[in-house]
Amino acid sequence: xxxxxxxxxxxxxxxxxxxxxKWLLGRHDELVIAIGSAxxxxxxxxxxxxxxxxxxxxxxxxxxxxxxxxxxxxxxxxKGDSALWYAYVRERCPSFDVAYTNDEFTxxxxxxxxxxxxxxxLFNKEVYSxxxxxxxxxxxxxxxxxxxxxxxxxxxxxxxxxxxxxRIMQK
Numbered sequence: 001x002x003x004x005x006x007x008x009x010x011x012x013x014x015x016x017x018x019x020x021x022k023w024l025l026g027r028h029d030e031l032v033i034a035i036g037s038a039x040x041x042x043x044x045x046x047x048x049x050x051x052x053x054x055x056x057x058x059x060x061x062x063x064x065x066x067x068x069x070x071x072x073x074x075x076x077x078x079k080g081d082s083a084l085w086y087a088y089v090r091e092r093c094p095s096f097d098v099a100y101t102n103d104e105f106t107x108x109x110x111x112x113x114x115x116x117x118x119x120x121x122l123f124n125k126e127v128y129s130x131x132x133x134x135x136x137x138x139x140x141x142x143x144x145x146x147x148x149x150x151x152x153x154x155x156x157x158x159x160x161x162x163x164x165x166x167r168i169m170q171k
Contacts, residue, residue, distance in 0.1 A: 004028040005089075005096040006120070007075070007106050009037045009130065011046050012156060013056040016128030018149035020120045022064070024100060031070045032096045033057060034089060036106070038074035047134065047165050050074045052155065059151035080105075086113040137162045138169040 004024050010017060024031050035053050040046035048056075054072055061067045073093035078085040086109045099110045099117045107117045128147060136144035140162070145153055156162070 001029040002098065003030040003032060003094070003096045005032045005034055005093065005099040005110075005115075007034040007036050007089075007099070007101045007103070009046060010035060010053045010056060011037075011048055011130045012133060012161065013053065013060060013149045013152050014128045014130060014133055014147050015149055016123045016125065018060060018064075019123035019128075020100075021061075021066075021070075023121060023123075025066060025069055028098075029069070032094050033070060033072050034093050035072065035074045037077050039076035042164075042168060044134070044168055047168050048159075048161070052159055055155045056149070056152045059155050060149045061151075063151035083109075083112065085109045089113075134165050134169075137165040140166065 004027070006020065006024055008017060021031065021033070035050055035057075037046050038050040041049040054074075057070070057072060058067065061070050071094045073089075075085070075088050075092055078088065089110070090113065097116075099115050100120045101107050101110070101117060102119050102122065110117045133144045133147050136147075144162075148156065
């Protein structure tokens with residue numbers, strides 16, 4: 001059995017992430033999703049808490065009937081200390097055989113630790129972008145709702161995400 005690691009911030013979890021997760025589960029038996037920047041929330045770049053992001057993931061996976069093939073972990077930022085970040089991944093995440101990321105810092109950190117790291121395809125990156133979704137939320141443009149992953153809308157609605165992002169961006 002091969003278990004893969006996928007690292008992301010999921011701010012918020014969008015359809016591009018959903019496609020990558022389905023793509024990875026089409027190639028591997030299990031997936032560990034490492035929620036990055038776990039110590040960041042209520043900022044323009046990271047408006048959602050790690051708990052909220054776990055809820056988004058769980059809601060999406062439940063609707064896709066993939067919950068039993070995915071594990072989660074939360075990894076904080078280290079402000080550029082790559083050896084410490086790699087140690088956090090190893091300490092806080094379930095074991096894995098291969099890692100996937102398109103982020104160069106993440107790739108370098110994991111390779112430093114001897115991990116094989118591969119890229120994922122980018123599924124419509126221009127449209128499915130957390131930055132773009134947060135900008136649409138801040139402007140009150142509800143078209144962002146069609147860009148988030150399956151099952152995520154109820155979570156974002158419950159936490160009043162659009163209002164939170166708007167207020168954070170006004171600071």
